[in-house]
Amino acid sequence: MSMIQYGQDIYHEIGRHTSRKKITPFNNWQLTKFTFNKEKYYLFVEIDSGITVVTEKIDKDEFQDNLAIVIDSFEYITLQQRDSIFNANSEDGFNLVYSSSIDSSITKDLMNYIQNNSQDLNQKFNFKNKNMVVEDKALVLSLLLMNLSQDYMSRLIETIAFQVNQVFPIKTKRPRANVKYYDLSPKFIDPIHWEEYLNKDISKNDEITAEIKKNNEKIIDQYLKNAQMDSAVFTGNPRDQLRDFTNNFLLSRRLRFVNSNLGDVSYYIWLCIFYGIKPDFGHSDEHFKTIIAGLLMMFNDFYIFLSRVGLVTQADSNRVNDICQQQFVTFTEDEYADENTNGNVKQMTEDLLTDIKQFNEKPDDKKTDAELADIVMKLMKFGEKAKLTQNKGEIKENKKRNAAMYEIRAKLKGFKPLIWRRFVINGNSSLETLSQALLLMFNAAGGHMYDLYNPKTDTRYENQQNIEMMSEWRTEDAVNSEDVKVSTLNEGDKLLLTYDYGDNWEIEVNVKKISYKNVQLKYPQIISGKGLGISGKGLGIIEDIGGVWSLQDYYDTPKAQLDPDLLDWIGDIDLDEFDKDGLNKALEQPPYLYASF
Numbered sequence: 357m358s359m360i361q362y363g364q365d366i367y368h369e370i371g372r373h374t375s376r377k378k379i380t381p382f383n384n385w386q387l388t389k390f391t392f393n394k395e396k397y398y399l400f401v402e403i404d405s406g407i408t409v410v411t412e413k414i415d416k417d418e419f420q421d422n423l424a425i426v427i428d429s430f431e432y433i434t435l436q437q438r439d440s441i442f443n444a445n446s447e448d449g450f451n452l453v454y455s456s457s458i459d460s461s462i463t464k465d466l467m468n469y470i471q472n473n474s475q476d477l478n479q480k481f482n483f484k485n486k487n488m489v490v491e492d493k494a495l496v497l498s499l500l501l502m503n504l505s506q507d508y509m510s511r512l513i514e515t516i517a518f519q520v521n522q523v524f525p526i527k528t529k530r531p532r533a534n535v536k537y538y539d540l541s542p543k544f545i546d547p548i549h550w551e552e553y554l555n556k557d558i559s560k561n562d563e564i565t566a567e568i569k570k571n572n573e574k575i576i577d578q579y580l581k582n583a584q585m586d587s588a589v590f591t592g593n594p595r596d597q598l599r600d601f602t603n604n605f606l607l608s609r610r611l612r613f614v615n616s617n618l619g620d621v622s623y624y625i626w627l628c629i630f631y632g633i634k635p636d637f638g639h640s641d642e643h644f645k646t647i648i649a650g651l652l653m654m655f656n657d658f659y660i661f662l663s664r665v666g667l668v669t670q671a672d673s674n675r676v677n678d679i680c681q682q683q684f685v686t687f688t689e690d691e692y693a694d695e696n697t698n699g700n701v702k703q704m705t706e707d708l709l710t711d712i713k714q715f716n717e718k719p720d721d722k723k724t725d726a727e728l729a730d731i732v733m734k735l736m737k738f739g740e741k742a743k744l745t746q747n748k749g750e751i752k753e754n755k756k757r758n759a760a761m762y763e764i765r766a767k768l769k770g771f772k773p774l775i776w777r778r779f780v781i782n783g784n785s786s787l788e789t790l791s792q793a794l795l796l797m798f799n800a801a802g803g804h805m806y807d808l809y810n811p812k813t814d815t816r817y818e819n820q821q822n823i824e825m826m827s828e829w830r831t832e833d834a835v836n837s838e839d840v841k842v843s844t845l846n847e848g849d850k851l852l853l854t855y856d857y858g859d860n861w862e863i864e865v866n867v868k869k870i871s872y873k874n875v876q877l878k879y880p881q882i883i884s885g886k887g888l889g890i891s892g893k894g895l896g897i898i899e900d901i902g903g904v905w906s907l908q909d910y911y912d913t914p915k916a917q918l919d920p921d922l923l924d925w926i927g928d929i930d931l932d933e934f935d936k937d938g939l940n941k942a943l944e945q946p947p948y949l950y951a952s953f
Contacts (some may be wrong), residue, residue: 359375405512406512423442556610601614753784762780765777799899800899812850850867894932
């Protein structure tokens with residue numbers, strides 16, 4: 357729900373609006389208007405964070421479409437946190453509120469800049485391109501006004517990152533004492549000892565600050581003694597890097613611990629690369645990648661260690677692995693990949709993360725820089741111990757397809773007559789949303805575990821709770837479905853959704869078509885219409901009946917011959933029923949699962 361306050365300038369256009377909705381973090385906006393290159397635009401500024409959106413008109417869909425793209429550029433926070441910001445503005449409407457006293461300092465600064473620096477904006481982008489419509493120009497302005505200068509951008513990033521990690525932290529859990537990976541006894545005090553100071557400013561409390569710093573040094577000491585990777589792979593000093601993370605970064609502004617919020621890990625890594633490694637880097641692209649890989653491997657390995665001493669779960673350490681993989685892609689593929697170079701750099705990125713041994717000739721090549729050769733040698737020694745590889749599900753999204761509409765056909769496997777659905781979902785949705793929507797459409801309550809499997813890539817997607825529950829006895833890694841977007845799927849992909857590992861329901865999922873439309877679909881929707889035919893048949897599953905064979909037996913048996921106890925238990929169910937409108941209405945009210953396992 358966006359709370360959009362406006363003053364007298366907008367009042368003359370739309371009159372007075374009021375609302376009793378509450379202001380919550382990231383949904384408090386000021387709306388004003390401006391003219392640029394003789395065209396009128398509307399400026400939305402989130403008052404507390406400074407997030408900026410420009411639109412051609414006062415329109416909820418245009419605002420949310422542009423907001424989604426702006427948020428997508430926040431690569432210093434996790435995908436889950438980006439979704440949380442968007443969801444704070446996409447649920448429960450678009451509330452306009454007249455306020456004669458609204459006066460945001462950020463809005464003032466932006467309006468002054470636009471009025472006095474139109475030439476500067478025109479130099480940054482060709483707004484006079486006749487092929488561009490005003491809506492597209494508004495989107496470009498949204499992005500430009502978030503990056504007016506290096507100083508402005510830095511302050512904005514710090515504000516957004518700090519607030520999102522306070523409001524939408526990626527919390528960790530503690531493992532049970534009997535899990536196999538919890539195999540080290542801590543040689544330090546559990547940070548929970550200082551829990552009363554968590555998220556408080558302790559800069560003036562010298563005694564507590566000294567205690568926590570000393571304890572962090574003990575954590576680092578024990579890690580370095582038990583590290584699985586060769587610390588020399590990291591070109592800097594690993595002790596100094598971890599000391600900066602624990603005793604500087606996590607103690608700045610408000611106290612955090614290494615296991616209190618994984619969003620802090622994502623932001624710190626991004627800061628290290630963006631402000632530390634990236635500027636003034638004068639070496640080859642390969643050298644740049646190996647430097648980044650070394651840093652990320654160390655953080656990945658550090659959080660594996662934290663799971664071994666019981667501060668986080670193995671699922672949490674896997675999430676750090678996902679964060680590291682995403683940051684690697686952010687700073688390599690996006691920055692250096694060029695479609696006109698036949699993808700050579702992109703391929704090199706993939707090869708480096710997939711198998712460092714492919715570079716085994718580099719150290720012996722006389723053309724290879726000596727420092728780079730040394731790094732590659734150390735990475736080769738590290739080998740399989742490092743989990744930072746481009747394995748299943750490294751790519752979390754396809755930005756070009758985030759705005760695409762996916763047409764999908766799904767059917768219940770093994771049942772006749774077919775129970776199936778044809779529906780659409782936007783590429784910006786997570787695979788978890790896709791999984792939950794499928795379960796809803798096939799009458800599943802969500803009271804059992806489930807996963808989505810892509811046989812083409814041999815990748816299994818599960819939600820965080822599922823991953824943690826299965827971590828004790830499952831050997832293969834699963835990818836967090838909450839972190840991966842539908843946009844990673846390709847036309848023709850065939851996946852399998854398995855629900856309730858006892859009854860073992862299987863839903864076959866086929867990506868039929870990927871298309872692009874001006875309006876991004878907010879919720880999954882079952883479709884029908886001219887040229888599409890019908891959009892589905894049948895009710896779906898019956899929970900806990902015993903699987904598809906029991907369902908088939910129930911369907912094929914005349915009602916008079918069915919067990920009366922069974923009828924009393926399941927009630928009067930018509931498996932031929934298909935309520936498209938009812939399902940679509942339910943799909944507009946996420947989250948979709950109303951039971952928990």
